Amino acid sequence: MDAHIFGVIPRPFISVVVPVYNEEGNIRPFLRRITQALGKVGTYEIIFCLDPCSDRTEEVIEEEIKRNPSVGMLVFSRRFGQPAATMAGIRRCNGEVCVVIDADLQDPPELIPVMYEKLQSGYDVVYAKRRSRKGETMAKLILSHIGYRVINAVSDVEIPRDTGDFRMMTRRVVEELKKLGESHGFLRGLVGFVGFSHASVEYDRRERLSGSGHYNRFMGSLKIGLNGLVGFSNFLLSISLIAGLVVASASFLLIIYIAVSKFYMKLAYPMGVPTIISLILFIGGVQLVSVGILGEYIGRIYDEVKRRPKYIVDREVNLKKKLSPLNKVRL
Ligand code: UDP
Ligand code: MG
Numbered sequence: 001m002d003a004h005i006f007g008v009i010p011r012p013f014i015s016v017v018v019p020v021y022n023e024e025g026n027i028r029p030f031l032r033r034i035t036q037a038l039g040k041v042g043t044y045e046i047i048f049c050l051d052p053c054s055d056r057t058e059e060v061i062e063e064e065i066k067r068n069p070s071v072g073m074l075v076f077s078r079r080f081g082q083p084a085a086t087m088a089g090i091r092r093c094n095g096e097v098c099v100v101i102d103a104d105l106q107d108p109p110e111l112i113p114v115m116y117e118k119l120q121s122g123y124d125v126v127y128a129k130r131r132s133r134k135g136e137t138m139a140k141l142i143l144s145h146i147g148y149r150v151i152n153a154v155s156d157v158e159i160p161r162d163t164g165d166f167r168m169m170t171r172r173v174v175e176e177l178k179k180l181g182e183s184h185g186f187l188r189g190l191v192g193f194v195g196f197s198h199a200s201v202e203y204d205r206r207e208r209l210s211g212s213g214h215y216n217r218f219m220g221s222l223k224i225g226l227n228g229l230v231g232f233s234n235f236l237l238s239i240s241l242i243a244g245l246v247v248a249s250a251s252f253l254l255i256i257y258i259a260v261s262k263f264y265m266k267l268a269y270p271m272g273v274p275t276i277i278s279l280i281l282f283i284g285g286v287q288l289v290s291v292g293i294l295g296e297y298i299g300r301i302y303d304e305v306k307r308r309p310k311y312i313v314d315r316e317v318n319l320k321k322k323l324s325p326l327n328k329v330r331l
Contacts, residue, residue, distance in 0.1 A: 030209075
């Protein structure tokens with residue numbers, strides 16, 4: 001209260017970061033459920049991070065902000081995508097604890113008090129782990145199942161399986177995340193990189209309440225998965241090196257064998273058109289894959305050296321600026 005008198009707003013205890021793109025039908029049910037859940041945890045702020053929407057999402061949020069002063073919104077100058085939106089919210093949040101959650105109610109807000117209870121038992125990160133996933137195509141399920149296992153087998157950091165961005169983090173994790181300047185914003189990898197103690201709680205992932213998913217079912221997951229693979233491991237670069245070495249040594253041995261058998265054993269070889277074609281195709285394929293892998297890394301290096309902002313904010317609505325210092329106001 002004292003803090004208010006000097007124009008400093010008390011820091012909310014828990015911040016909720018919600019990336020949003022065309023979620024008109026979901027905002028109100030989402031707010032109804034999440035505010036109820038947050039009431040069990042402490043004071044809160046909800047930061048909607050909006051890629052400019054073609055439906056009425058922005059208006060709906062603005063109406064809700066008028067009703068609830070703990071809700072705020074960031075609107076970007078164009079669609080920067082979910083990872084950038086999420087990172088923007090994380091950078092802007094003020095709470096001692098931060099939760100990232102989707103607006104489509106696929107992640108149940110009721111899990112937040114459960115995650116908080118777990119966090120209190122001494123963890124810095126609590127992931128929500130999907131026990132089951134409704135409303136997903138078979139292709140996406142298979143892809144993400146294989147993807148997680150491949151990423152974890154080769155990645156330098158631990159990226160827990162079957163988790164999304166839905167997670168709760170303490171302030172010190174948020175502060176470390178803010179120091180990372182990478183442009184891909186693959187939150188699962190970045191949080192894994194930051195480390196600290198972590199735990200998970202399980203939940204059943206529902207179908208989205210209203211509207212449809214914003215990603216191409218197949219390519220979307222593939223693109224995100226590639227960030228996990230390329231962004232957090234140099235394994236693919238070693239594969240092309242190993243493949244190159246294996247193919248080159250095998251063909252070297254083959255050449256010696258052919259020379260020996262032709263000149264010493266006097267074997268007359270027939271015209272080997274099919275063999276030659278398949279060998280050329282094979283080597284060509286290996287080379288293209290290797291160049292492609294290099295391209296994935298070079299593309300990311302290019303993204304980093306350009307040092308472009310990861311997002312540009314068009315406008316902010318009701319986001320707190322002058323807040324009491326951290327750890328002082330704990331409600
Ligand atoms: N989203 C976003 N920008 C985008 C695409 C999605 O902010 O370009 C938001 C979306 O509104 C939702 C969350 O990110 O709150 C997850 O999106 P979606 O439900 O389409 O993905 P999925 O559930 O398949 O991961
Ligand atoms: Mg969704």
